[in-house]
Amino acid sequence: MDLEQIKEGILHGDRRYIAKAITMIEEGYTNIYEILEDFEEYSGKAKIIGITGPPGVGKSTLISKLVKEAINRNHNVGVLLVDPSSPISGGALLGNRVRMIEEVSDPKVYARSLATRGWTGGLSRAIDEAVLILEASGKDIIFIETVGAGQIETEIFKKADIVAVILMPYSGDEIQALKAGLMEIADIYVINKGDLDRNKITGVTLRTIMGKDKRIVYTSALYNEGIKELYDSLINIWDEYSKSGELDKRRKLKIKSSIIEDLNSYFLKLLDDFVKNKEQELEKITEEVYQGKISRYKAAKNVIEEFKDSLHKA
Amino acid sequence: MDLEQIKEGILHGDRRYIAKAITMIEEGYTNIYEILEDFEEYSGKAKIIGITGPPGVGKSTLISKLVKEAINRNHNVGVLLVDPSSPISGGALLGNRVRMIEEVSDPKVYARSLATRGWTGGLSRAIDEAVLILEASGKDIIFIETVGAGQIETEIFKKADIVAVILMPYSGDEIQALKAGLMEIADIYVINKGDLDRNKITGVTLRTIMGKDKRIVYTSALYNEGIKELYDSLINIWDEYSKSGELDKRRKLKIKSSIIEDLNSYFLKLLDDFVKNKEQELEKITEEVYQGKISRYKAAKNVIEEFKDSLHKA
Numbered sequence: 001m002d003l004e005q006i007k008e009g010i011l012h013g014d015r016r017y018i019a020k021a022i023t024m025i026e027e028g029y030t031n032i033y034e035i036l037e038d039f040e041e042y043s044g045k046a047k048i049i050g051i052t053g054p055p056g057v058g059k060s061t062l063i064s065k066l067v068k069e070a071i072n073r074n075h076n077v078g079v080l081l082v083d084p085s086s087p088i089s090g091g092a093l094l095g096n097r098v099r100m101i102e103e104v105s106d107p108k109v110y111a112r113s114l115a116t117r118g119w120t121g122g123l124s125r126a127i128d129e130a131v132l133i134l135e136a137s138g139k140d141i142i143f144i145e146t147v148g149a150g151q152i153e154t155e156i157f158k159k160a161d162i163v164a165v166i167l168m169p170y171s172g173d174e175i176q177a178l179k180a181g182l183m184e185i186a187d188i189y190v191i192n193k194g195d196l197d198r199n200k201i202t203g204v205t206l207r208t209i210m211g212k213d214k215r216i217v218y219t220s221a222l223y224n225e226g227i228k229e230l231y232d233s234l235i236n237i238w239d240e241y242s243k244s245g246e247l248d249k250r251r252k253l254k255i256k257s258s259i260i261e262d263l264n265s266y267f268l269k270l271l272d273d274f275v276k277n278k279e280q281e282l283e284k285i286t287e288e289v290y291q292g293k294i295s296r297y298k299a300a301k302n303v304i305e306e307f308k309d310s311l312h313k314a
Numbered sequence: 315m316d317l318e319q320i321k322e323g324i325l326h327g328d329r330r331y332i333a334k335a336i337t338m339i340e341e342g343y344t345n346i347y348e349i350l351e352d353f354e355e356y357s358g359k360a361k362i363i364g365i366t367g368p369p370g371v372g373k374s375t376l377i378s379k380l381v382k383e384a385i386n387r388n389h390n391v392g393v394l395l396v397d398p399s400s401p402i403s404g405g406a407l408l409g410n411r412v413r414m415i416e417e418v419s420d421p422k423v424y425a426r427s428l429a430t431r432g433w434t435g436g437l438s439r440a441i442d443e444a445v446l447i448l449e450a451s452g453k454d455i456i457f458i459e460t461v462g463a464g465q466i467e468t469e470i471f472k473k474a475d476i477v478a479v480i481l482m483p484y485s486g487d488e489i490q491a492l493k494a495g496l497m498e499i500a501d502i503y504v505i506n507k508g509d510l511d512r513n514k515i516t517g518v519t520l521r522t523i524m525g526k527d528k529r530i531v532y533t534s535a536l537y538n539e540g541i542k543e544l545y546d547s548l549i550n551i552w553d554e555y556s557k558s559g560e561l562d563k564r565r566k567l568k569i570k571s572s573i574i575e576d577l578n579s580y581f582l583k584l585l586d587d588f589v590k591n592k593e594q595e596l597e598k599i600t601e602e603v604y605q606g607k608i609s610r611y612k613a614a615k616n617v618i619e620e621f622k623d624s625l626h627k628a
Contacts, residue, residue, distance in 0.1 A: 033611065040609045248604070255610060256600040260589055262614035263621060267581055275574055286570040290562075295354050296569060297347065300576035307577060311625055 007035045013076070013138045018110055025129045026115060036129055039136040044251060046078070046135045047238045050160030051145045052185075057166045058192045062221040062230075063143055069231045070141055071106055078134035078142040079111035082127060082156075110134065125265060127159050128258050157185040158257045161247055162237050164230075166190045169198050187237055188215040196225055274307050321349045327390070327452045332424055339443045340429060350443055353450040358565060360392070360449045361552045364474030365459045366499075371480045372506045376535040376544075377457055383545045384455055385420055392448035392456040393425035396441060396470075424448065439575050441473050442568075471499040472571045475561055476551050478544075480504045483512050501551055502529040510539055588621050 001020060009017025024032040051059055063079060070077040114130055115123070127144065134142050146156050157163055165186040191199040199218040217233050219226035241247040275282070285303065288294045315334060323331025338346040365373055377393060384391040428444055429437070441458065448456050460470050471477055479500040505513040513532040531547050533540035555561040589596065599613045 037609060037611050040611070041606075043610070252600050252604050255603045255613075256596055258610060259596065259599065259603075259614045259617055262611075263589070263617050264582070264585055266614075266618050267585060267621070268578070271578055271581060275577070282570055282573065285573065286566050289569045289573075290566050292355075295351060296357070296572060297351050297354070297576075299569075300573045300580075303573055303577050304580050307581070308625060311622060 003031060003034055007038065010035070010039075010133055010137045013108075015107070015110055018133055018137050019112065021133050022112060022114065022130050025126050025133075032129070036132055039132050042136040043132055044135070046131070046139050046142045047235070048131060048142045048144065048159065048161045049234055049238075050156040050163040050185075051143055051166065052156055052163065053166030053190075054168075057168045058221050059145055059166050062166060062190070062192055062219060062227075063145055065219075065221050065224060065227045066143065066231060067109055067111070069227050071108065073231070076108045076138050076140050077110075078137070078139035079109070080127065080130055080134075080142065080144045081111070081113040082123065082144060082146045083113065083115065110137070110139070124155055124159075125258070125261050127156075128254075128261075131159065158254050161250060162187040162234065162241065164188045164190050164234065166192050168193045169201070186214065187241075188217060188233055190217050190219055190230060192219045192221055195223075196220055270311070271307065274310060278303075278306070317345060317348055321352065324349070324353075324447055324451045327422075329421070329424055332447060332451050333426065335447050336426060336428065336444050339440050339447075346443070350446055353446050356450040357446055358449070360445070360453050360456045361549070362445060362456045362458065362473065362475045363548055363552075364470040364477035364499075365457055365480065366470055366477065367480030367504075368482075371482045372535050373459055373480050376480060376504065376506055376533060376541075377459055379533075379535050379538060379541045380457065380545060381423055381425070383541050385422065387545070388422075390422045390452050390454050391424075392451070392453035393423070394441065394444055394448075394456065394458045395425070395427045396437065396458060396460045397427065397429065424451070424453070438469055438473075439572070439579060441470075442572050442575075445473065472568050475564060476501040476548065476555065478502045478504050478548065480506050482507045483515070500528065501555075502531060502547055504531050504533055504544060506533045506535055509537075510534055584625070585621065588624060592617075592620070 001017075006017045006021055010021055021032060021035065051063060053059055060081075067077055067079060114126055131142055131144070144156060144160055163185050165188070167189060169191065193199070196218050199220070215233060215237070217226060217230045219230055221227070238247070241250070282303070285294070285299045289296050289299050315331075320331045320335055324335055335346060335349065365377060367373055374395075381391055381393060428440055445456055445458070458470060458474055477499050479502070481503060483505065507513070510532050513534070529547060529551070531540060531544045533544055535541070552561070555564070596617070599608070599617065602608045603610050603613050
């Protein structure tokens with residue numbers, strides 16, 4: 001498969017080529033950037049919906065139902081399942097979740113998990129790049145789901161146009177998790193699981209905590225209830241943000257973050273290469289520090305100066 | 315409190331000054347390095363024992379019992395509780411665990427949680443620095459405990475002289491977690507919880523999986539059983555490694571890692587400052603990308619070049 005072939009395949013919405021390109025991103029093939037640069041004109045074509053929430057609230061079932069709803073509406077839908085704690089191919093869990101979505105899917109749907117070798121920043125960039133590929137492939141709505149709880153949940157805010165936070169009917173823990181950080185990133189809350197009546201009681205509690213202005217939707221993904229309403233709400237919020245200028249603001253923030261991420265990635269890579277090339281020298285310096293001939297701090301300073309010099313030459 | 319005062323206080327083993335210095339590390343006060351550099355001669359004075367394992371296996375209770383044992387043996391003991399997922403002062407959980415240790419402690423014990431603002435690399439360096447302060451304060455044994463499971467569990471391997479992995483009596487999940495990465499870093503396994511007889515059954519299973527050469531100790535921290543044996547084992551392994559040259563090897567690896575971490579920290583800080591100073595310019599470039607006047611990739615390239623230029627001038 002050459003790059004031109006992959007590029008054409010993606011532009012035709014061919015799953016095999018989308019898959020190939022995203023795998024190349026995951027594995028760090030730099031020549032994928034030739035394609036990505038050509039795809040820039042497609043950036044911003046899709047509505048990007050972040051789906052997050054504590055483990056066990058039924059995010060995957062909910063997304064599979066949203067995908068079904070998207071198909072009914074003739075939307076061309078992409079799904080990215082992101083698990084920051086799971087390295088490439090480590091994800092049996094993600095695999096199951098991809099299959100769950102595939103079961104309901106038709107050729108217009110593309111769903112896959114996303115992971116990268118190494119650092120969180122890499123995963124963050126990979127999400128941007130996978131989104132761009134899905135946009136170029138003609139997707140008009142993209143769901144990004146994260147599992148687990150942590151830094152990446154607030155990171156998703158930068159990737160998505162709007163963020164839905166999924167919660168279960170009231171349990172003290174959920175409300176704690178909510179307070180801890182999910183509140184700031186939510187554009188809409190979805191109370192899922194249980195029956196709708198019970199969910200609505202949770203909604204009352206939630207409203208008491210958060211004030212009146214937050215949108216809450218009640219679903220029971222398992223019993224297929226509330227899905228249409230949720231889908232409508234997501235689209236409505238997106239349209240509203242699009243009109244109010246909020247969407248512009250968020251998308252600019254995303255561009256800015258991605259430029260900063262590129263800057264960081266570039267130098268982290270240089271640092272990494274430098275360390276690999278200086279292996280022998282580092283061993284020697286380490287020995288000197290160990291024997292007390294030079295302090296650890298002085299040794300580090302020297303290495304820093306040397307890296308600086310290498311940049312001057314580059 | 316001036317630096318000289320803090321330094322003297324630490325050298326006298328005064329808890330207040332140890333606390334002050336570690337807080338300064340957490341909060342990123344750079345003038346703490348003046349003290350740290352003077353303390354280098356104390357580096358390597360203490361036995362550093364890493365304690366890790368899946369959540370819920372009773373690590374904290376076990377450490378509080380090990381601290382008691384250390385007091386009985388007249389050892390001067392320090393404890394660092396590290397939770398990579400918890401930002402500064404976010405840790406009610408860690409607070410409880412510190413109190414748990416303090417309950418058994420006497421003036422020779424110093425226990426505290428450790429967190430940092432920001433990135434994982436920062437936490438990693440903070441552990442090194444807190445260890446050095448504890449060593450300078452006269453601690454001869456330091457326990458580093460991590461909660462949760464993930465990258466930091468393998469990072470701890472670089473910080474500690476030896477690593478104990480705590481497990482509960484057999485459950486499929488534990489064995490999975492074990493296979494996933496804890497096996498490589500363990501110098502000794504501790505099977506805790508339940509009664510000793512039940513624990514020993516788990517030990518048989520564990521041995522089948524791992525082969526004969528791994529040390530296994532059985533404890534019931536709650537009932538205070540097996541603690542002396544565990545403490546003896548930890549000291550014995552340390553002594554053995556000290557004689558065999560393994561300790562030297564590990565400590566050199568630690569020095570090397572810390573030099574590389576310093577190098578990375580230094581440039582990440584420069585990058586961070588650069589981004590902060592170029593705020594207005596970044597906004598302008600972002601606007602240009604958003605309007606399609608320049609591609610995101612070109613914009614990033616330009617910013618990278620500018621950062622390089624700023625380094626030449628620095």
